[in-house]
Amino acid sequence: MTASPTLWSVWTDVLWCMGIGLAVALMRDWAGVIFGASRPVQVVLDLAAFASAAILLCGFAAGASSIGTVRWYMAVAAVLGAMGWRYTGSQFLHHAVKKILALLVWPFRLFRRW
Helix, strand or coil, X not given: CCCCCCHHHHHHHHHHHHXXXXXXXXXXXXXXXHHXXXXXXXXXXXXXXXXXXXXXXXXXXXXXXXXXXXXXXXXXXXXXXXXXXXXXHHHHHHHHHHHHHHHHHHHHHHHHHC
């Protein structure tokens, strides 16, 4: 059984894992924008995001964590990081993609009207 880590090392692990969760959610959101929103694509992307989060958390715990094993607070921090992306950055990403697509399509819309 491993010893209890200090509060400072727990805090640094939590911050790292929140970053991991945010990065996984960001990549999953970009992949959803690129590949579309059909149900089979979403299932595959969700499974890939879950697997990559598990691999990244285990890799972080083995390599950079102060304790060396995955703890419950690491998984919670990764989920909080993913939720942070979902409720803050995701809307900005989708809004920016819509605006960029509208700008790219604008000349064709003018040509069609004319």
